[in-house]
Amino acid sequence: MNTFTRWCALNRTKLHRTISIRQFQTTTRRLLELTSVRYPNVKRGNYGTVQDRDVSEFERLIPGRVLTDSLDGYNTDWLKTCRGASQVVLRPKSTEEVSAILKYCSERKLAVVPQGGNTGLVGGSVPVFDEIVISTQLMNKIISLDEISGTLVCQAGCVLATVEDYLSSYNLTIPVDLGAKGSCHIGGNVATNAGGIRLLRYGSLHGNVLGLETVLASGEVVDCLSTLRKDNTGYDLKQLFVGSEGTLGIITAVSLNCPQKSQAVSVAFLGCKSFQTVLDIFKESRHQLGEVLSAFEFLDSQSMTVAKENLKMNSPIEDFPFYVLIETSGSNGKHDEEKLNQFLENVMSSGLVQDGTVTTEPTKIQNIWSLRERLAEGLLHDGYCYKYDVSLPLPSFYNLVEAMRERLGTMVTRVVGYGHVGDGNLHLNVTSPEYSKEVMAKIEPYLYDWVADKKGSISAEHGLGFKKKDFIYHSKSKSAVVLMKEIKKTFDPNMILNPYKVLPDF
């Protein structure tokens, strides 16, 4: 039936599309294989080992905030794919404390790993061996807000959803949004250049971060915490820290440009017969919805099966090979609805869409978004998840999923594809009951070669972290990596900051 269900219009506020991380963690308590065991080729660097006197010194620097027991949650990544063996977690509250800690670690040549909400997907936020964890958990203060310009300054450990709630009361919002918002820290978001669902509308953090305060490995504080939208005085150093995954410095405070909060939000969920149709609808939506288009996501039918079987969720429309989620948000609900309705009429009358639903009601919007955002969680119910996050030119975007499905056949439980079409960003996931070296060997480096061949990126938004660092040459030239290594040596000569991550071995 060519009908759109229309639900009542309400403002969408305070919806937390939060992955239920804790809930999931408590259900899988089996101790994971150590990273050093699973990856025997990775050798521990020539770093100092934490001694009792080091712990005493840390205790002197940050009394009562040195943890040495029950560190499993800090040692293990959210996906349960990496487990380090750190003996010490430090929880500083201020930039000065981070500086004192790093100065000491630098002198003792103790390796450290900065950790925010530990929601990363490439093993970047947990130790590989015994690196000291420096957690930003207690660095969670809002420092200032300029309501007129929309400039927020806060400590790195502020949880994304908390900041969004805070801004909401000033009619502002945060330009980054992702499934892990209930747990991830803004410092971690910046350090990993988190993308997420608002990138289509507000652009990347490279454009939205106005300033950063960082601490170098030496303990030196680099104050680039500008609150200005424009500042062309010298090289824009802060950009180097955005996406450096804690390997160049520890971000202690962030200044962000925060857009006006949209007064009205609508979401449409459409069924499509082919991936080409998804692309055609995208082109039309960009043209017809223009400035109010705020998200364009897709999922395939295998993703929908995960939602139904593993998460017991229901689809609001009948079965299709592909589904598209379109969000509009703007300052005038009536105008946005008119634009969206006109657009939907056009794509239905041109035969691009056969069935769909549209809503402005917060609970229903949340339900639709959950279908898309809880997929990462749903996939883990299959056992082990081989997780890939690539950018591809749109014409070859979905071919990769089909190629992997054919290649892996019955070796795996399933191969699913979903992601941010608007940003050319595909999340490709393969699941099996447990980690299998054979499956892994069938996926890598085949998948990375495939992406490189299409001039895509082997990591669109997740970063390289520990698990993907050796594949950097699939997306970056040799001369670029040489420069990156030079920069790393300049910023962190003893290489104590998040070793074994981002860059291939020196």
Add this chain to the structure above:
Amino acid sequence: MNTFTRWCALNRTKLHRTISIRQFQTTTRRLLELTSVRYPNVKRGNYGTVQDRDVSEFERLIPGRVLTDSLDGYNTDWLKTCRGASQVVLRPKSTEEVSAILKYCSERKLAVVPQGGNTGLVGGSVPVFDEIVISTQLMNKIISLDEISGTLVCQAGCVLATVEDYLSSYNLTIPVDLGAKGSCHIGGNVATNAGGIRLLRYGSLHGNVLGLETVLASGEVVDCLSTLRKDNTGYDLKQLFVGSEGTLGIITAVSLNCPQKSQAVSVAFLGCKSFQTVLDIFKESRHQLGEVLSAFEFLDSQSMTVAKENLKMNSPIEDFPFYVLIETSGSNGKHDEEKLNQFLENVMSSGLVQDGTVTTEPTKIQNIWSLRERLAEGLLHDGYCYKYDVSLPLPSFYNLVEAMRERLGTMVTRVVGYGHVGDGNLHLNVTSPEYSKEVMAKIEPYLYDWVADKKGSISAEHGLGFKKKDFIYHSKSKSAVVLMKEIKKTFDPNMILNPYKVLPDF
């Protein structure tokens, strides 16, 4: 009278708000004092001097494109404040040629200055002594355009307005726009992180440049010319080149994210009784116009006098102490007009605005924009212009103009303030019949101290170039400048790229 003149609605296309550079240049042919004479404290670096054999080698590398005569236009900046004494201008057509040139210059330790449209305002694009000019004039090819994603790849020497015209036929536009668009090159825009009037809407080039191809001083080509919106594989090196003013490498090609072209544009020009009113209107416009607000500019009554006296232009409304120019652009003209009208009704009924005019008619839009954009040209009619471009927190934004007016009194012809309120970016200009050391001593460093005291930026969008490099510490910390110098040394060990610019002496 509280009335708004309403003009007929038409789409605004192909408006070139181009500073008439050539026209102006031909009227001021008096030979300018050499930079080396005006700034006797600046010493020539230990570089090679161009010999006949060098010219022969250049002629071999780029036959017929080595200039050694009539180089005045390449040696002198647009403002007529800096004049170098280069004997050679090279005009490569390809990245390979730039690479070969730099490799040779590097071996011979010959200093070079990259030059785009030579529209910079801080003496960054002209030689200080006898540096070889490498012009991107002939590197003006569009390389590719992906219509669906809106990704353009072009050579660095493409003129901004030409690229905009090209995109226009695909219903796309370029995310940067400035008065010099008819002459400036996209490579120069990126190298100087040009801001301009669209920054409020589309953000800075740090968010919009998807990829860069650059050539290092050694001749090594660094290919980061990605066309992907998302690519988190290693450090985002291209960001370092954005705003580095040609001191880290020469940009040869640019990949840009291009937004949908707005179907409808409206412009309102309002009179305000005080600067506080300007701020109040800005706050309201952000809130009420939301996603369709595309520019918020102001000028003071002294600026209007320049337009009237020096440029023989007329104001569309009666005299006020301040004027505000608001532009909206969006995908639906009817919706945008409704939003703008509602907003104007609100600001009039609340007494914020007494008089104004609003139009959707291209010629009238162009006339209003000209009032704002031709001011730089108009000021030069006074003789010499001391040009400042600062970022300030909005509460102290206009106080600087008043402070300078009081400080300089009758020593100068006038002190005017205008700029991008939406970005906290003030253009402060002082004019006198000719360059005066006394006036200069009265302005600098007082003005920079004033800005630093308010935690502003001493160069919002113009960069530091030659004229402002020694004031970098007014906006950047010592530790940040140390890192910048380290980066410079890593990228350009012989320091041949655009010496005497951006960074203070090593």
